[in-house]
Amino acid sequence: VVNIAERVGLALLHKLDPERAHSLSLAALRLHLPNLPGVVTTPRLATTIAGLALPNPVGLAAGYDKNAVALAPLMQSGFGFLEVGAATPRPQEGNPRPRLYRLTEDRAAINRFGFNNEGATSICARLAMRPKTKVPVGINLGANKDSADRAADFAAVLACCGPHVDFATVNVSSPNTEKLRDLQGRAALTSLLAGVMDVQRSMPRPIPIFLKIAPDLTDDDLAQIAEVATLSGIAGIIATNTTLSRDGLESPHKGQAGGLSGAPLFEKSTRVLAKLSQLTDGKLPLIGVGGIATADQAFQKIRAGASAVQLYTAMVYHGLSVVEKVAKGLDDLLAEAGFALVADAVGTDRARWL
Numbered sequence: 001v002v003n004i005a006e007r008v009g010l011a012l013l014h015k016l017d018p019e020r021a022h023s024l025s026l027a028a029l030r031l032h033l034p035n036l037p038g039v040v041t042t043p044r045l046a047t048t049i050a051g052l053a054l055p056n057p058v059g060l061a062a063g064y065d066k067n068a069v070a071l072a073p074l075m076q077s078g079f080g081f082l083e084v085g086a087a088t089p090r091p092q093e094g095n096p097r098p099r100l101y102r103l104t105e106d107r108a109a110i111n112r113f114g115f116n117n118e119g120a121t122s123i124c125a126r127l128a129m130r131p132k133t134k135v136p137v138g139i140n141l142g143a144n145k146d147s148a149d150r151a152a153d154f155a156a157v158l159a160c161c162g163p164h165v166d167f168a169t170v171n172v173s174s175p176n177t178e179k180l181r182d183l184q185g186r187a188a189l190t191s192l193l194a195g196v197m198d199v200q201r202s203m204p205r206p207i208p209i210f211l212k213i214a215p216d217l218t219d220d221d222l223a224q225i226a227e228v229a230t231l232s233g234i235a236g237i238i239a240t241n242t243t244l245s246r247d248g249l250e251s252p253h254k255g256q257a258g259g260l261s262g263a264p265l266f267e268k269s270t271r272v273l274a275k276l277s278q279l280t281d282g283k284l285p286l287i288g289v290g291g292i293a294t295a296d297q298a299f300q301k302i303r304a305g306a307s308a309v310q311l312y313t314a315m316v317y318h319g320l321s322v323v324e325k326v327a328k329g330l331d332d333l334l335a336e337a338g339f340a341l342v343a344d345a346v347g348t349d350r351a352r353w354l
């Protein structure tokens with residue numbers, strides 16, 4: 001019965017403009033329309049990453065709940081952790097609509113939102129009011145498009161929201177803010193992370209800081225990033241954001257500008273993840289994201305080197321129930337493969353991706 005309701009709901013949402021469908025899905029969650037499974041956890045799935053205790057390693061990727069409006073229901077949706085945002089210091093409209101496309105034939109999406117959000121102050125107020133559960137919540141830090149000092153923006157959002165979250169992510173990998181990804185270069189990244197870590201160290205309760213990177217980086221770029229990340233004292237890396245690549249797509253919307261997410265991103269983002277795991281010798285915690293829609297794909301990311309994973313686009317095609325399926329299915333796969341703990345599986349099949 002639950003699945004029929006979800007199928008009908010998805011079919012209706014897919015008749016609408018994608019951005020409207022996205023807003024409606026958030027509204028439905030807030031009204032508690034979907035049947036929610038609650039927090040999914042087993043002794044095998046429970047894990048710790050960068051000091052964060054996760055009931056399971058399957059998280060919500062940034063960009064779905066940009067303004068932190070649906071935290072309470074999302075905490076009951078099966079996720080082991082949530083990332084909200086991106087938040088910028090000042091509210092921002094983002095790019096003109098339309099700016100989100102479903103690539104149904106490819107089980108993918110292209111978005112060029114450009115950090116539309118209500119601004120750090122509003123988002124921070126919602127984060128402060130959220131129910132306290134065992135599901136950690138983090139904030140994706142962004143920069144205003146018209147900012148004179150983008151590096152300072154990341155630090156400012158952390159200063160504002162940091163006291164109300166469990167982790168934060170420096171997002172220098174969105175393709176939709178011009179020149180943002182240039183901050184992934186050695187000199188810019190070093191000084192950006194230094195500024196963010198200054199704020200982090202001054203917090204009464206310092207939280208882990210992650211860096212989120214693009215999938216469209218060369219091995220040389222990745223080597224530099226691994227080095228800068230390690231020296232900076234950040235907690236880990238999230239790999240990856242959306243791609244500019246359009247290889248192998250079938251959908252009529254494949255020519256749209258923006259970042260591509262979903263199924264076609266899986267291989268590319270997993271290779272970047274495995275490469276980073278190799279470059280950091282498995283010592284820097286990694287979160288794997290990009291194209292996960294099944295438990296087997298989550299398991300592959302973990303064996304490629306991820307301590308935890310995130311997903312977003314799979315919900316567009318498989319509904320919210322995909323979260324519980326991936327988490328519970330992962331538990332089964334770990335058991336079948338003889339792993340007592342998810343942490344024991346991390347990086348065990350990295351070589352296959354290199």
Ligand SMILES: Cc1cc2nc3c(=O)[nH]c(=O)nc-3n(C[C@H](O)[C@H](O)[C@H](O)COP(=O)(O)O)c2cc1C
Pocket residue numbers: 061062063064066085086100109111113115140171174212240241242261262263265289290291292310311312313314
């Ligand atoms: C509509 C949309 C908005 C996104 N917004 C953000 C964002 O604000 N910050 C960010 O770091 N990533 C953002 N992402 C990227 C996702 O967090 C994720 O890295 C990417 O979609 C790959 O995962 P997936 O294939 O499971 O969707 C967004 C993705 C989509 C589809």
